[in-house]
Amino acid sequence: MPESHDPHQAMAPTGGGGAMDLAMTEAETLQGSTGPTGAGPEAKARSLWSDAWHQLRRNPVFIVSALLIVFLVLIAIWPQLIASGDPLKCDLGKSEQGSAPGHPFGYDTQGCDVYTRTVYGARASITVGVCATVGAALLGSVLGGLAGFFGGWWDALLSRIADIFFGIPIILGGLVLLSVVTSSTVWPVVGFIVLLGWPQISRIARGSVITAKQNDYVQAARALGASNTRMLLRHVAPNAVAPVIVxxxxxxxxYIALEATLSFLGVGLRPPTVSWGIDISNAAQSIRNAPHMLLWPAGALSITVLAFIMLGDAVRDALDPKLR
Known part of the structure; x- marks a missing residue:
């Protein structure tokens, strides 16, 4: 029998997508509709984040760097897992001695166990790096995102303020600002890094938001009466956050390397805090007689910095469609 034709089906539009679909989707969302929008599991699999995670799981650079970072975070939280000694317990009679049973990295100038201090040094360095990054990312993203979304005098004011901070040499600024701080905790260093680190992230966030707000779905939401808060949080921010994460x-x-540099110069972390930068500074005076004092904390610092840079490169490759 010949196939029957439904007149209502013949009158249905055949083109999917476009501004009309975007407008209908936004209208249903604004009205509080929770019904299906035609995006099934296959559409979710094609999203940016799903594709990025799919690529990251198959990237050996990401796997190696992520495992290394997880290990470093674990020993920063629980250094007793692999080090049973006390980093502040020293014996001057063993000053600058080499490897010994139970002390594979030898001793420093004060007779402290280099292995134990290297393990415990991860806590301060990673704490500074994580806290400073979170603070700078939040502050920079909020200020830069608002400047890029609203523009006008707010954008001009923020750009001029950011230019002022960009003009401050970070090492010189650390020497000036941190030299008057007497606290031996990590928070003055974290505050300094956030103070001079947010402008870079704010510029990235600003440019990403300016690009995202020009897309068709944002214009459709604006035409349908969506508020600025809704457009910024629901449509712009999720599509502008990827460069900030990278x-x-x-x-x-x-930032971890910066903390070590400031501690090496004597204006970052201070004893009795255990830090790789402090140990490197102490070892610099005895590098010829006891090179092991410098080798291990410097090696741990280099591996940690390299792991985070490798992770950032892997995330950048996964989130950038042009590199796929």
Missing amino acids: VATIALGT
């Missing part, structure tokens, strides 16, 4: 991940390793 920059923040790479910056985390940079």
Whole structure:
């Protein structure tokens, strides 16, 4: 028998997508509709984040760097897992001695166990890196996102303020600002890094938001009467956050190295805090007689910074469609 034709079906539009579909989707959302929008599991699988996670799981660079970072975070939280000694317990009679049973990395100038101090040094360095990155990312994303979305005088004011902070040499700024701080905790260093680190992330967030707000779905939401808060949180921010995540991940390793540099110069973390930068500074005076004092904390620092930079590169490759 010949196939029957439904006149209502013949009158249905055949083109999917476009501005009309975007407008209908936004209208249903604004009215509080919770019904299906035609996006099934296959559509979710094609989203940016799903594709990124699919690629990351198959990237050996990401796997190696992620496992290494997980290990470093674990020993930063629970250094007793692999080190049973006390990093502040020293014996001057063993000053600058080499490897010994139970002390594979030898002793430093004060007779402290280098292995134990290297393990415990991960706590301060990673704490500074993570807290500074979170603070700079939040502050920079909020200020840069608002500037990019609203523009006008707010954008101009933020850009001028960011230019002022960009003009401050970060090492010189650390020497000036941290030299008057007497606290031996990590928070003055974290505050300093956030103070000089947010402008970079704010510029990335600003540019990403400016690009995202020009897309058709944002214009459709605006035409249907969506508020600025709704457009910013629901449509712009989720599509502008990827570059911020990439920059923040790479910056985390940079901030760890910056903390070590400031501690090496004597204005970062201070004793009795155990830090790789402090141990490297102490070892610099005895590098010829006891090179092992410098080798192990410097090696741990280099591996940690490299792991976070590798992770950032892997995330960047996964989130950038042009690199696929």
